Amino acid sequence: MSAVFLTRASAAWLLLAALTLSSWVLGTSQGSGDGHAVASLTIICVAAFKIRLVGLYFMELRDAPGVLRWIFEGYCVVLTTLLGVMYLVH
Amino acid sequence: MSTTRDTEDVSTGTTSRHVPGEPGLWVLLFGDMALFTFLFTFYLHDRGQNPRLFAESQEHLHRTIGVINTLVLLTSSIFVVFALRALRNEHMRQLATRLAVAAIAIGACFIVLKLFEYYELVTAGMTLTSNDFYMWYFAITALHLGHVVLGLLTLTVLTRLVRSAKTAATHMAFFEGGACFWHVVDLLWIVIFPLLYLVR
Amino acid sequence: MMSLRSQKVLMWWFIVFAVLYGLAFMFLFRMFPPPSAEWSPDEIARFYQEHGTGVRVGAMIGVWTGGWFVPLAVVLAAQMYRREKLEEGAPVWTWLTLIAGGLMTVVIALPMLFWGVAAYAPTRAPDVTALMHEMGILTFITGTQYYIFVWVSIALMCLLPNRVAHWPFPRWYGYFTILSSVALEAGALPFLSREGILAWNGLLPWWIPISNFFVWGPVTCFLLLRAINAQIADEELSTDRESA
Numbered sequence: 001m002s003a004v005f006l007t008r009a010s011a012a013w014l015l016l017a018a019l020t021l022s023s024w025v026l027g028t029s030q031g032s033g034d035g036h037a038v039a040s041l042t043i044i045c046v047a048a049f050k051i052r053l054v055g056l057y058f059m060e061l062r063d064a065p066g067v068l069r070w071i072f073e074g075y076c077v078v079l080t081t082l083l084g085v086m087y088l089v090h
Numbered sequence: 091m092s093t094t095r096d097t098e099d100v101s102t103g104t105t106s107r108h109v110p111g112e113p114g115l116w117v118l119l120f121g122d123m124a125l126f127t128f129l130f131t132f133y134l135h136d137r138g139q140n141p142r143l144f145a146e147s148q149e150h151l152h153r154t155i156g157v158i159n160t161l162v163l164l165t166s167s168i169f170v171v172f173a174l175r176a177l178r179n180e181h182m183r184q185l186a187t188r189l190a191v192a193a194i195a196i197g198a199c200f201i202v203l204k205l206f207e208y209y210e211l212v213t214a215g216m217t218l219t220s221n222d223f224y225m226w227y228f229a230i231t232a233l234h235l236g237h238v239v240l241g242l243l244t245l246t247v248l249t250r251l252v253r254s255a256k257t258a259a260t261h262m263a264f265f266e267g268g269a270c271f272w273h274v275v276d277l278l279w280i281v282i283f284p285l286l287y288l289v290r
Numbered sequence: 291m292m293s294l295r296s297q298k299v300l301m302w303w304f305i306v307f308a309v310l311y312g313l314a315f316m317f318l319f320r321m322f323p324p325p326s327a328e329w330s331p332d333e334i335a336r337f338y339q340e341h342g343t344g345v346r347v348g349a350m351i352g353v354w355t356g357g358w359f360v361p362l363a364v365v366l367a368a369q370m371y372r373r374e375k376l377e378e379g380a381p382v383w384t385w386l387t388l389i390a391g392g393l394m395t396v397v398i399a400l401p402m403l404f405w406g407v408a409a410y411a412p413t414r415a416p417d418v419t420a421l422m423h424e425m426g427i428l429t430f431i432t433g434t435q436y437y438i439f440v441w442v443s444i445a446l447m448c449l450l451p452n453r454v455a456h457w458p459f460p461r462w463y464g465y466f467t468i469l470s471s472v473a474l475e476a477g478a479l480p481f482l483s484r485e486g487i488l489a490w491n492g493l494l495p496w497w498i499p500i501s502n503f504f505v506w507g508p509v510t511c512f513l514l515l516r517a518i519n520a521q522i523a524d525e526e527l528s529t530d531r532e533s534a
Contacts, residue, residue: 004176005172010168013164023284051281055273086131113461218482226486229487
């Protein structure tokens with residue numbers, strides 16, 4: 001039984017759930033405008049990190065050939081940068 | 091029975107790495123992710139033109155339902171991971187089907203919650219054509235919802251495939267592939283929820 | 291052998307006609323992308339008055355070249371038939387591709403005709419001109435479903451086990467075709483809005499599908515021609531052996 005459930009992916013799930021709730025609390029806290037910029041950027045970065053966890057532990061990219069894994073990691077970086085920049089540009 | 095997937099080549103000491111599903115599938119997965127990334131980018135661009143409108147409209151969204159849906163998909167995904175692990179273990183194969191069915195059932199809750207959310211919004215007068223924010227909201231979430239439906243259908247087909255006693259290598263590859271598609275659906279919502287519901 | 295050489299002719303027929311059609315679309319009709327869906331009928335009428343000659347020449351080219359999808363659909367069907375004829379029963383995916391090729395052509399050929407009609411009498415009531423203008427654009431952009439019949443057929447064959455030599459498409463192409471189908475379904479959305487991402491010049495119904503098409507087209511041509519050449523080489527080899 002534990003062979004199925006006791007795995008790094010389960011630990012990742014716990015972390016993902018915790019991050020989800022934290023982002024939600026952060027996102028529902030204050031109002032909008034400049035006060036929320038730091039919170040929003042944090043939320044974006046956390047989202048990209050969560051994606052990375054899903055890719056590496058759920059989609060098993062940790063054990064995949066280098067090319068696949070690095071395309072994915074590259075995507076996470078591009079996503080964070082793109083969303084962060086687009087958020088800040090008015 | 092071992093559940094590890096890295097097969098160590100004793101003579102060279104190297105670990106052979108394994109492509110989840112099959113290489114061609116990743117054209118679809120990365121392509122899909124790229125498509126949504128375009129949408130996210132242009133969403134933020136439009137938001138930048140009118141941040142106050144977007145922030146005000148966002149307040150009407152059901153953040154609680156959104157966060158529950160995130161947890162729903164995460165849980166559904168981990169059950170798919172469990173199902174795959176059970177499938178690889180000769181003694182646990184029966185468990186695999188039950189875990190997969192659980193994953194599908196949990197995932198289906200997403201659809202129910204989403205439709206409820208849509209119903210609440212529409213009856214309160216907020217539709218696709220209300221303003222730019224809602225156009226983006228409905229377009230992105232509806233496209234994602236379509237993926238959820240496709241993902242659940244795929245998982246259902248694969249679960250039935252897997253119920254047959256033999257698990258040939260191709261069946262494993264199919265299941266892995268379908269699982270990866272489901273994880274992409276999960277992964278996309280992980281960005282969509284904060285982007286549409288929280289970021290302002 | 292005759293069939294294979296004919297398929298090559300059809301491929302080049304498709305390529306030449308598609309390119310001419312595309313050039314007319316871009317430079318004579320100026321529809322790449324289509325102009326804003328928020329134009330008033332007067333603005334639309336003015337467009338056809340200003341560019342009347344270009345549009346009418348374009349319509350002539352469009353009528354000549356609008357059938358470009360037919361030869362491609364036939365070649366695709368011919369390649370599918372090589373596989374389906376090995377099974378019992380009707381070659382349904384081949385038939386689906388053929389019919390879809392014909393129906394898709396209606397959607398491809400009509401828009402240039404409609405725009406030509408709009409330019410045919412530029413002093414008509416602007417509302418009437420606007421109607422033909424909109425009919426052309428909406429036909430072209432929303433009528434994507436027939437492509438998907440073809441693509442489902444291809445994707446299925448790419449992902450199922452294959453027993454014929456030189457099947458043109460590798461497995462990754464099957465997945466790419468699935469992605470293309472998803473991208474093109476968005477074509478139907480412009481009915482919902484005249485501006486933003488759902489509009490006929492918006493991200494989802496226009497830019498994403500057209501970008502996809504510019505990748506899909508050359509890749510498909512390359513793979514098909516390569517396979518047909520390989521099949522021709524095979525046949526030459528076997529006829530050499532027979533005569534030896």
